[in-house]
Amino acid sequence: MHSLERRQAIIVLDFGSQYSRLITRRIRECRVYSELVPANTTLAQLKQKSHLDIKGFVLSGGPSSVYDEGAPICDPEILHSGLPILGICYGMHLLALQLNGHVAPASGSREYGPATIEVSAEAANDPQIFRIFEGIKVSPEQTEHLDQVPQWSLRLPVWMSHGDSVDVLPEGFKVLACTESNPMAVIAHPRGLVGFQFHPEVAHTPQGKEMLYNFLFRICECEPGWTSSSVIDETVALIREQVGSERVICALSGGVDSAVAALLIHRAIGDQLICVFVDTGCMRAGEREQVVDTFASHFHIPLVVVDARQRFLSRLANVVDPEQKRKIIGEEFIRVFEQEASKLEEEHGPIPFLAQGTLYPDVIESTSHDTASTARRIKTHHNVGGLPEEMVFKLVEPLRTLFKDEVREVGLVLGLPEEWVWRHPFPGPGLAIRIIGAVDEGKLETLRAADKIVVEEIRNAGVYRELGQAFAVLTPLQSVGVMGDFRTYANVLAVRAVTTGDFMTADWARLSPNLLARISNRVVNEVPGVNRVVYDITSKPPATIEWE
Incomplete structure (x- = not known):
């Protein structure tokens, strides 16, 4: 390690949010290396990573309230390290509480789902705290009602998911933005400490990636050096x-x-x-x-x-x-x-x-x-x-x-x-975990033949590259069918296809009915022992991509 050049990095402390991994991904998409670490990681432990040139921290969201018994906290040394910090949702609450502000537990300003933040015109005139919004353009529909609220300069759609809210600022912080029900939706300190009540990492916050970009390059002063060649x-x-x-x-x-x-x-x-x-x-x-x-x-x-x-x-x-x-x-x-x-x-x-x-x-x-x-x-x-x-x-x-x-x-x-x-991922245990129940050679041959048909038809339809994974699962269920006027009692095969950007979350793919019909027709006609095909329409979460 000592012979290598130190790598710039943003450390994401994981307080249990379902989006923690996504924050790490979004930072890397900006060509800055990011590493996800447990919430209880200390600054001393991070300094042992001698190959990393730590440029800043992100405190993730999480399911806890800062007032819950045993709620995770951040190492105070990180908060006083002098490095920039972005607190998201629960991370914002911790930032405020541990720096002697106050958080109102389960207040009337709880928000879930879409919201609009309004950025203060006064904040826009303070370049030290406005860096997080610098250069972000406002769409025409976002300026539609600005004449009615002249004290605000930007209105941006965001995604909220919180019960607690900051109600007393720590010393030196200012309010950058509010929502209709939350007067402190974004807070900032001139030395690079920022709190977002919303989630900039999700697609439902359209300009979230630009905000993360500003945190990385305008506040943390990173360089975009995380490339394939590097x-x-x-x-x-x-x-x-x-x-x-x-x-x-x-x-x-x-x-x-x-x-x-x-x-x-x-x-x-x-x-x-x-x-x-x-x-x-x-x-x-x-x-x-x-x-x-x-x-x-x-x-x-x-x-x-x-x-x-x-x-x-x-x-x-x-x-x-x-x-x-x-x-x-x-x-x-x-x-x-x-x-x-x-x-x-x-x-x-x-x-x-x-x-x-x-x-x-x-x-x-x-x-x-x-x-x-x-x-x-x-x-x-x-x-x-x-x-x-x-x-x-x-x-x-x-x-x-x-x-x-x-x-x-x-x-x-x-x-x-x-x-x-671009071949779809295949689990290390292979078809063994795509057979629900005990594995034997006969079941493997059945599944192998069916899986080949699924992939062939998806390729023929030109949608293979659009999917994250597509495969067949042999279930232990058997059902009654009719083939050539004869009653059958044979296996049920499930087809699974998902779209995903990072495999940490995934949505079931909306394959066309015609494609599903071709897959089903071929499987029941060409694969002995299968007389019924079903399609899995469950996302991750709550399911995983693989069935086992």
Whole structure:
């Protein structure tokens, strides 16, 4: 780390908001690196991140009231660090309360949903506190009634979600904006402290990204240096520093994440890398052939293919619980790699490192309450929480701080074929967690055939790139049907398609009825054992994208 240039960063303290990850994403979209940390992280702990040049902080929203017993607070040293701070919703309340202002609990000014803030003309004449709104244009409809309220210079639509409200300002703060029911919707201090009662990170605040831009560049004085090229250069340097002259084996799954991880590591250490593709028997149609062709033929990276189908299927026999499936698959992956490394050591010498395509959302969703004061573990990702406690490898995870779209950008720069870069994500446990209930070879063949049809028809309809994920799920339900005048009693197949920007939230895709009809018709006619197709219309939250 000491040989690397320090990276400018904005630290987001997570107080439990459903939008905390989105704040991090929005900052990175402005080409500034942002890191999400637990609410109880101290300034002293952050200073140990010697590779980061911290330029400011964001205090996220959260479900608590600042007056709740055990409500999370911010390390006072952060508030008095002299660095800019943006408090959002609960974060604004903390900022005010901990700096000796006052918050009115569950006051009459509670607001949920759309609102309009009116920015003070007096505030506009104070350049030190007005920087957060500088350069933001007002649309004609927003100026329609300004002649009736001349004391205000801007009217901006925002998204609110709060019960408590600030009612007494801390010393040195001024009010920048109000709403009809909240006289302190935006507050600011000349030294770069800003409080928003609304959420600038959501799409329902149209000019929210411009406000975040102003915080980053006009208040924190960041530089837009978080680019694909900078990510590649820094990651390559980190890999070289971690690995040295040792060898690494990389788990290839067929997805973009492991592929980009392999390309980054190969750029860093060349032939010290050996890629291993494990055929678990839970792969999609044509997966094995595509991996071999791309890596062995296109990139000329050493590749070992391990046929472990029977091994995985025997371990998964009669296992119904999805968490147990993930843990079994995670452990078997490691054991297979340990065995393969042992074989390869005879030819190449010791191989102490295992590389994985772990992403930032994987890490966040697998975080337990023990490691983050406000995060809750949603599910175990097989390559994060599913790893066995005892293993001989040290992990190399070059994508651990990246979101999916950032990985794709890096992949394109590295020369990964577009078809692979834009391939929909595929979970590490594969089709095993798209079969609800116990997994066996017959169910896998059924699901593999149905999933191939779903993807083919979506590609043929020209909407594949518009979707975040699209796949089939084999349910344990059976239903009565009629085929050729005969009664059938066969499986129900679910189709899942979602749109998403960051995979932290997702909405179900409004596929055309004609497309759904083609998928259904082909599946029931071409896939034995399926006589009914249903479409999943649940968003994330409350559901996850995968069914298990």
